Amino acid sequence: MTKPAYPVDLHAHSLRSDGVLEPAELVALAAERGVTALALSDHDTLAGAAEAIASGERLGVRVIPAVELNTESEFGDAHVLGYFLDPHDDALEARLRWLRENRGRRIELMVENLQRLGYPVSLARVLEIAKGGALGRPHLAQALFEAGHVRSYDEAFDTLIAKDAPAYVERVGLTPLEAVRLIVERGGASSLAHPGTVVGLRELLPRLVDAGLTGMEVYYPEHSAAWTAELRALADAFGLIHTGGSDFHGRGEHGGGLGCAYVPAATVPALESARRRIGAGTAVGRRTTP
Numbered sequence: 001m002t003k004p005a006y007p008v009d010l011h012a013h014s015l016r017s018d019g020v021l022e023p024a025e026l027v028a029l030a031a032e033r034g035v036t037a038l039a040l041s042d043h044d045t046l047a048g049a050a051e052a053i054a055s056g057e058r059l060g061v062r063v064i065p066a067v068e069l070n071t072e073s074e075f076g077d078a079h080v081l082g083y084f085l086d087p088h089d090d091a092l093e094a095r096l097r098w099l100r101e102n103r104g105r106r107i108e109l110m111v112e113n114l115q116r117l118g119y120p121v122s123l124a125r126v127l128e129i130a131k132g133g134a135l136g137r138p139h140l141a142q143a144l145f146e147a148g149h150v151r152s153y154d155e156a157f158d159t160l161i162a163k164d165a166p167a168y169v170e171r172v173g174l175t176p177l178e179a180v181r182l183i184v185e186r187g188g189a190s191s192l193a194h195p196g197t198v199v200g201l202r203e204l205l206p207r208l209v210d211a212g213l214t215g216m217e218v219y220y221p222e223h224s225a226a227w228t229a230e231l232r233a234l235a236d237a238f239g240l241i242h243t244g245g246s247d248f249h250g251r252g253e254h255g256g257g258l259g260c261a262y263v264p265a266a267t268v269p270a271l272e273s274a275r276r277r278i279g280a281g282t283a284v285g286r287r288t289t290p
Ligand SMILES: [Zn+2]
Pocket: 068, 079, 193, 194
């Protein structure tokens, strides 16, 4: 029997990026687990938002449209979550499309590298695994596993496609500051995801706060109690909202079960009012959603 879930989960992925469930299936699972507020935070896309919101309305789950923007820089993997974004915002969609196209090119280059290294996988199969979602290394890992080149999905990451592994290709995309600014500009509230993957967190954080960062993912399945306490103190020092989420994918090298991370009851209202405060001042011409 799995542990009962917490009622709020602000970090989850569907098939529209690298999760395994359709957005509606993800929301159904949330309802089944007693999650009443769920942020669908696919990488670089809001494509699942409408389906998730509609299914949430039927099942009594409040779905918050969100994205996770991966950035790679001297600060390591800094992932920025953007909440309460408008799925019909064309300017935002244009930026997200650019990010997705770069993802596609990067995966193509990695497929070429794998071919050269003697681990051929077909790009067509990788695309099939992604089922039209924003392409990522997890899809490639799955294809490597299926082709019998590795004994497990994790081994594909560890030996071939992790940073510094032979087939790895650097991402072209946003810097962490650009990611935060994009979310602020489009009227959303932002949070620094799983800060443990950031190199030089104390150096990066004040810059992100200057750029308009609203929160930090203090609660995450892989955080120890000590690390959580440290992050809580750090968030408070910068006036950041404590967010949390499972990073549920349904498979993969990170994250946990849906609803497995604690999120304070005040978090969602705080994100909403922060977003209104920011949005009122900066997002000129932004479409408003109820
Ligand atoms: Zn992430």
